Amino acid sequence: LQLLSLAMVIVIDRSGSMLGEKITMACEAARASVQLLSSHDRVGVIAFNSASDWAVELQPAGDKNRIARQIDGIAAGGGTNMCPALRHAYLALVNVDSNLKHIIVLTDGQSMPGDFEGIASTCAADGITISTVAVGPDADRLLLSRIAELSGGRMYVADSARPLPQIFTRETVLASRSGMYxxxxxxxxxxxxxxxxxxxxxxxxxxxxxxxxxxxxxxxxxxxxxxxxxxxxxxxxxxxxxxxxxxxxxxxxxxxxxxxxxxxxxxxxxxxxxxxxxxGRPGTSLELQLETGVKGGEGHVLVSAEHLPFRWQGTLALSGRLTRPDFSSEPLRLQRTAANRFEATFSAEAPGTYLISVPYEYGAGDDGKRGVLRGGLVVNYSPEYRALRDNSSALAEMARRTGGRVLNASDPGAVFETWSIRPVRVRSPFWEDLVRLGLVLFLLDVAVRRIAVTPAEVAGRIRSFIREAVGRPAAEEAAATLATLRGVKGRKRVDQSPRPPESSRVEEAALPGSAPERQPGDSLSQVLGGAAADKPVVAAPPPKRRPTGTTESEYAARLLRAKRRARDSTEP
Missing domain, CATH: 3.40.50.880 (Class I glutamine amidotransferase (GATase) domain)
Structure with a gap:
């Protein structure tokens, strides 16, 4: 049997009012309808606004994925002119060799004027039905109802775009069932x-x-x-x-x-x-056996009736059928070569599978039997087609065309050589890193604005950190600083002490080596400049204390006046 085929054109309004959810649901509904069609059905999609275009040319519905991708390319925008789209759908279906022809029209607005009744009547006369779908309150429901009535189709009303897939699915099923009586x-x-x-x-x-x-x-x-x-x-x-x-x-x-x-x-x-x-498959016969073989380019068929009762051997009727590898069929004549043997030969030069069927019938009345003996044989390809070696040239050409290389089985480690692996570039967004960096900079900005830190303090802390990092002990640094201060203090004292007369200085300059030479017997105190028998140690005068009964400001003023007097006395 040959089932009836359906040719269907879906006409979708893609005007500006369909923008958003409406056009999305309309495309989804069209895809759902295509999925319900069989491979011997035909489908096409027309999208219209001020003009009409074929989003999917009328074609067999076999490659449903490609048709779905073409439907997804429909975008909304423009005015609404439905009459040319219906005319294009009619012209595409009128000459199609299909038993059932159907059009589904979807719109949500008022179309420009046109001869809609004339098109609907012409479609009905040529066996083409039109079903209409009105979406939303702005659709011209009266016009859509009239088109469906004149063409023998159905009219649907949808307040929103959400039920469109269900409507299109139901309409496609009903259109396919038009082949039922x-x-x-x-x-x-x-x-x-x-x-x-x-x-x-x-x-x-x-x-x-x-x-x-x-x-x-x-x-x-x-x-x-x-x-x-x-x-x-x-x-x-x-x-x-x-x-x-x-x-x-x-x-x-x-x-x-x-x-x-x-x-x-x-x-x-x-x-x-x-x-x-x-x-059903006929049962095997215990009285008859079928044997097949091939030799010298000829196929051989043997039917043995050794176990067939003698009273039925005279009523045995055999007829054969041969099916070649190219699926061509031809009769096979079986000739009696012995009392219980029937044989046939045929040409079997072409390689492939040969199928043999031998219908048989023997006996009469209720004791009669009939059935089919089935067998086959396979002719292999010539030995010269056996590939005993690898096709190195084909492998090299394949590697050249694909940018690869030919590996040697003696060096399996070459598979993992890194230089032969093509680098793979993976693009990843770095906005997360920028967000993290911005967050850190924001926190630093808040810290600088809210925390009172001077550059000198920062530099000091950096120096302290560096000293700690290099491992220099703080005690050694303090000792070095103290020695530097003591040296400066000693030089100040020398500069402020009264200078000797010029004659003394001349004598001292004339005798640079007149200083007494230290002897081994000198005491340690003399070597270190301490007390001696002729040089007693003079105790340092006690520090001056602030007189009692004076305020701090008075005491500071007295010190300033004493400092000025000392400075004036030293100046020439």
Missing amino acids: ERQFTPRLLAGVNDQILDGFTQADIPPLHGCVVSEAKPLSQTPLARITEDGTDPIMAYWQFGLGRAVAFTSGLWPKWGPEWANWPGFSKLWTQAVRYA
Whole structure:
């Protein structure tokens, strides 16, 4: 059987008012409709605003993913002019070789004027139905209802865009089911049909049916039951040979809606038993054996009937069928070469699989048997086609074209050489790093503004940190600083002490080496400049204390006056 095909065009409004959720849901609805179509159906999508364009050309619905990607490219914008889009859909469907032709129109606004009734009437005359979908309160519902009524379609109203996928899905299913006939009728038993399925039935035995799927019979099929109409013959039951097997098709149903009388029909079990026996695989015969072989470019078939009872050997009838590797079929003549042997030969030069079927029949009446012996043989390719070595040239060419390299099995470690691996560049966003850096700078800015830190303190802390880092002890540094201060103090005292007369200085300069030489017997105190017998140690005068009864300011003033007097006395 050949099922009816559907050709459908979806017309979508893509004007500016469809921007946002409406156009998104409309595209989703169109994709859902495409998913429900079979590969022998056709589908096309027209998007219109002020002008109309084919988003998806009318084509078989086999590659659904590619069609879905084309639908996703529809964008909203512009005015609303629906009449040219309907005309383009009609012109595309009128010449398509499909049994069912349907148009789905979706819009949410008022279209520019046009001959909508004329287009709808023309579509109805050519067997094209139009279903309309009005989205939102601004759609011209009266016009859409009139178009659906004149063309024999259906009209839907949706307050929002959310139910559009469900509406399109339901409409697609209903359009596909237009190939169903749901009225009571009695199948006609066609005269002159000699078959095994309806053997023993007459026209009076056939009960009525209440529905069927409208279809067409294939050229080589047999149709024992059919519904006869003015437009032609719709097969109800058909069977045909497919290769080495058989197929049976029944276009009605046995459920209560279509076939309640058939379920209670006395001939029900007989009909389907004969149908299963016809289509089922015949059982193997214990009396007959089939052997196949090939030699010298010729195939050989042998049927042995050694175990067949003697009384049936004279009634044995055999016929063979050969199916070649190119699926061509030809008869196979079996000739008797002995009392219980039948043989046949055929050309088997082409490599591939050869299938042999041998229908047989022997006996008479209830003792008669019939069936099919099945076998086959395979012719291998010539030994010269055996590939015993690797194709180095093909491997090298493949590596050259793909930018790879040819590896040697003796050096398996070369697979992991890093220089031969192409670098892979991965782009990653760095906005997170910028955010972290900005956060750190923000905290530093707050710290500088809120915390009183002078540059001198910062420099001092840096120097302290450096000293601690290099490991110089603080005690040594303090000792060095104290020694420096003491040296400065000593030089000050020397500068402020009274100078000797010029004559003394001249004498001292004339005798630079007149200082007494230290002897080993000198005491340690003399060497260090301490007390001696002729040089007693003079105790340092006690520090001056502030007189009692004076304030701090008076005491400071007295010190300043004493300092000025001392300075004035030293100046020449």
